[in-house]
Amino acid sequence: MTQPVIGFAGLGVMGEPICRNILTKSGETVHVFDLKPEPVERLVELGAIKAKALSDLAGKVDILFLSLPGGKQLEAVVNGPGGVLETGRDGLLLVDMTTAPVSLTRELAEALSRKNIDYADAPVARTRQAAEDGTLSIMVGGTAEVFDRIRPLLAHAATEITHCGPVGCGQVVKILNNMVLFETVVALSEALELGKAAGVDGELLFNTLSKGSADSFALRNHGMKAMLPDTFPTGAFPTDYALKDVSYAIDLAEMTGIRAQGAELARSRMEKAQAAGYQDAYFPALVRVVDKT
Template identity: 70%
Template sequence: MAVFGFIGLGVMGEPICRNILTKSGWEGVVFDLSPDPVARLVADGARAAASVAEVVAAADVIFLSLPGGPQVEAVVAGPGGVLETIRAGQILVDTSTAPVGLTRELAAKVEAKGARMADAPVARTRQAAIEGTLSIMVGAEPDLFARIEPLLRCAASDVTLCGGIGCGQVVKIVNNMVLFETVVALSEALALGEGAGVDRTLLFETLSKGSADSFALRNHGLKAMIPDTFPTGAFPTDYALKDVSYALDLARQTGVHAEGAELAEARMKAAKAAGFGAEYFPVLARAIARR
């Protein structure tokens, strides 16, 4: 039986792994620093590994789902990392959101070992990850994409080949940049509307019926900003700050002055300074309201 490995079983990684495990017909070998998601996946039929090296030794295709660039670099290129044990013919698929330059640098090192790498960052919510309806943006050569697409479709309703290595990260980073900027706009709309005497729920429900409608309004706006509920354990302000920094890095590399992204970063920094670093990132609405 073919074997996939999965390293990183956090908010998104655990449900992605579970969908691949239960739908693909492949055996799964899993590793995470936290024992709880490992135990849950073992109960679903996976096999626990004691280290990254043990996952790499067992798997034909190795998935990563990690918080960001520093963690990806450590797991792939650090002591005991993927590069120490990966062998010719294996495939590494990184579903994390990481800097484009780092992704391409690591891919070159993976290929020097005779293996191959694709970037496949994911978009949409944790609920979408649970339901297997994510959008996955892939950077890979077409033949490699054809090999990993069936596994990715276990976790996603939309899987898009965006170009060569790193292009999945480009599209994901731009996706998040647009989302963050939209949430800033919604926060300002909420402050303006309430300040002028319009009911907050009526405001957003009415906007959703017009040209201001968006995924951000219907999900981040109506489900979090209107009830003023920003749980921890969702996509926190700290993670959003990380992702907008990748967008600004990309802007510098391409010579684009991304003023909207700069504003989103400033608003999220204000939310973090107000003590909301761990809360779901639309909490930046509170920082705007306080201004």
């Protein structure tokens, strides 16, 4: 059986380690492209093949992975000049690992299907370290046939791979995952500031919460590792990105006719953090702008 030729475009914070894991563990030929030369050069040193442009990938490979900052970039890469819709070859399978709006995902998939290009949305969850370690959780939307084709490749980058339903359902699950996380971080920020204002040590508070029903991934990571030491580095998941993702949840709420008030609160806190200059900081920095009466 002929092995698929793989392409990967978008080698940023998550894309580069995902691509590296697929490249080094699969033994497949991987062609790579990014606007920045540094990640391309690092992957070429490991055996990847540098593509001159995205159109080179779309017109050559069998499976093309995308990992982009958001929906705006995804739409440009697919619909723009030299994009996948224009240059993608017959029979191409596009696997989008970007977190993007559900409506856009389904619109792009429909447009590409008219050119005999298959589509799967496969956004990822967990941290940059999980991307490095190959222990991500990936939520896939697409047909069962497409899922079966890409699952062995995704397994090089993830320990959890879930087929969530048809195209767009991977994005639904990812967006709701992030929505719950953001709302939890808002709750933790309020708990921390309330506790300290009432005379309880913050570390004692979070340690005790972790032993009870308030325990969560967000508490043990965003709370204990960022909020308690008051450390919100750039290069992690920034406020601007979190604000983008929570806006997708609100878009989904509008699309389905359900008001997501918790998501609206998370958005307002992130907007306040952004306005206070924390747009590039790790998003739990919103604890610094908790409202005071």
